[in-house]
Amino acid sequence: MPKKLILRPKPNASDQTPARVEPWLVLVVDDDEQVHAMTEVILRDQTFDNRPFHCISALSAAEAAVILELSPDIPVVLLDVVMETPDAGLKLVHHIREDLENDEIRIILRTGQPGDAPERDVMLTYDINDYKSKAELTAQRLFTALVGAIRAWRDVVTIKRLNNTLSTLNTSLEKRVVERTRALEKSNVSLERAKQRAETALVRETEAKGQLRQFLSMVSHEFRTPLAIIDSSAQMLRLKIEGLDKSGIARLDFIRSGVQRLLGLIDTCLADEQLDSGRIVLHEKSFDLTPMLEVTVGHFRVASGSHFYKVEAAPGLLVWGDPGMVALVLNNLVGNAVKYSPEGSTVAISGRTEGSDVIISVQDQGIGIPSDDMANIFERFHRASNAAGIPGSGIGLHMVRQIVELHGGCVTVSSAEGQGSCFTVRLRPAPRVREEKSA
Numbered sequence: 001m002p003k004k005l006i007l008r009p010k011p012n013a014s015d016q017t018p019a020r021v022e023p024w025l026v027l028v029v030d031d032d033e034q035v036h037a038m039t040e041v042i043l044r045d046q047t048f049d050n051r052p053f054h055c056i057s058a059l060s061a062a063e064a065a066v067i068l069e070l071s072p073d074i075p076v077v078l079l080d081v082v083m084e085t086p087d088a089g090l091k092l093v094h095h096i097r098e099d100l101e102n103d104e105i106r107i108i109l110r111t112g113q114p115g116d117a118p119e120r121d122v123m124l125t126y127d128i129n130d131y132k133s134k135a136e137l138t139a140q141r142l143f144t145a146l147v148g149a150i151r152a153w154r155d156v157v158t159i160k161r162l163n164n165t166l167s168t169l170n171t172s173l174e175k176r177v178v179e180r181t182r183a184l185e186k187s188n189v190s191l192e193r194a195k196q197r198a199e200t201a202l203v204r205e206t207e208a209k210g211q212l213r214q215f216l217s218m219v220s221h222e223f224r225t226p227l228a229i230i231d232s233s234a235q236m237l238r239l240k241i242e243g244l245d246k247s248g249i250a251r252l253d254f255i256r257s258g259v260q261r262l263l264g265l266i267d268t269c270l271a272d273e274q275l276d277s278g279r280i281v282l283h284e285k286s287f288d289l290t291p292m293l294e295v296t297v298g299h300f301r302v303a304s305g306s307h308f309y310k311v312e313a314a315p316g317l318l319v320w321g322d323p324g325m326v327a328l329v330l331n332n333l334v335g336n337a338v339k340y341s342p343e344g345s346t347v348a349i350s351g352r353t354e355g356s357d358v359i360i361s362v363q364d365q366g367i368g369i370p371s372d373d374m375a376n377i378f379e380r381f382h383r384a385s386n387a388a389g390i391p392g393s394g395i396g397l398h399m400v401r402q403i404v405e406l407h408g409g410c411v412t413v414s415s416a417e418g419q420g421s422c423f424t425v426r427l428r429p430a431p432r433v434r435e436e437k438s439a
């Protein structure tokens with residue numbers, strides 16, 4: 001590659017132009033040296049946009065072609081037609097536009113013999129920008145023609161640069177659109193897959209729940225009758241066999257309590273499943289909780305007399321709910337408090353109001369719940385690590401939570417392993433109490 005020709009004027013002591021001002025380069029192509037001299041004289045003291053003009057001389061079209069190849073950023077050429085050949089100037093126009101692909105440079109044809117290149121034909125055939133006969137080109141007209149050509153060149157260059165920037169932006173935009181579209185398609189595919197997986201899991205879960213329901217109803221039907229036979233037979237044996245010693249009676253009671261536990265478990269499983277599948281209809285009404293607390297504790301005093309019970313409840317604790325369901329909650333919580341605490345310890349049950357809510361708490365002095373189990377303690381079938389060896393199914397607390405939430409309330413627990421537990425249930429008050437409290 002030939003080195004780019006530097007066609008700037010040499011600095012000169014008498015030059016008044018500030019060093020950093022770039023002159024407008026004008027390529028003068030003419031085989032007449034006088035034309036070069038005259039052009040230089042005319043432009044010597046002229047400026048446009050505070051920039052002087054600088055003429056680059058080529059005495060033939062061939063010489064001009066070399067200069068333009070090395071310096072394609074010259075804005076304007078003043079071009080003679082007849083030089084080394086009668087149409088050398090016109091051929092140079094073709095060479096500039098077609099071979100050098102320079103469509104920015106402004107070409108002013110300056111001919112001495114208009115007959116050789118008639119203006120109309122030349123303007124139509126060649127891509128030139130202006131046509132002047134040397135005779136009409138006075139100093140003023142030459143200056144005007146050059147300024148017009150330079151302005152046009154500047155506009156063409158600016159438009160081209162903007163076009164380039166625009167097409168670069170377009171390309172990168174298209175690229176980004178393609179990339180983004182691809183990424184979206186990809187995430188669409190994975191979303192679709194995740195949706196399918198979720199749908200399949202949902203179908204499986206529904207099937208599993210259906211199977212569980214069927215299994216539970218089968219268990220309840222198939223187990224209840226033989227269990228009832230075992231229980232009544234044990235009861236009859238206990239009543240009828242005379243002379244049955246104490247250990248025999250204890251064994252029969254043991255059989256009966258086992259049967260009761262199994263029946264209780266079946267009832268709990270059925271109730272829990274019905275709650276879970278939303279098949280339970282609450283029969284809600286306003287009722288006083290205080291007698292229910294007393295009755296529940298009374299039952300445990302008889303059934304589990306080895307514990308102490310403390311009940312603290314203000315009279316007239318009106319709540320809004322299904323009494324049977326609330327009783328189930330109390331039975332489960334007090335039953336657990338008894339089951340997970342040692343004989344001789346105290347189970348404390350309290351009922352009070354807090355704002356417009358009714359709070360029930362059941363506190364024991366038992367084994368407590370390890371911190372690792374606290375987060376899952378209300379999950380179905382979850383049993384704490386310290387409950388091994390104590391009979392249970394892990395369904396009771398799940399059912400308690402479902403019932404309480406169905407009533408619009410909540411249940412919480414505070415506990416530490418070895419330091420007892422306190423379960424707290426928050427229930428809505430009866431509507432009348434609610435109205436009075438909010439009034």
Ligand code: ADP
Nearest residue numbers: 336337340368383384387392393394395396397
């Ligand atoms: P179950 O008692 O039949 O195992 P629950 O659902 O009633 O099932 O209770 C779940 C688990 O929570 C129990 O297995 C036990 O580990 C723990 N738990 C419940 N109540 C208490 C309590 N009062 N003290 C200590 N642990 C308890």
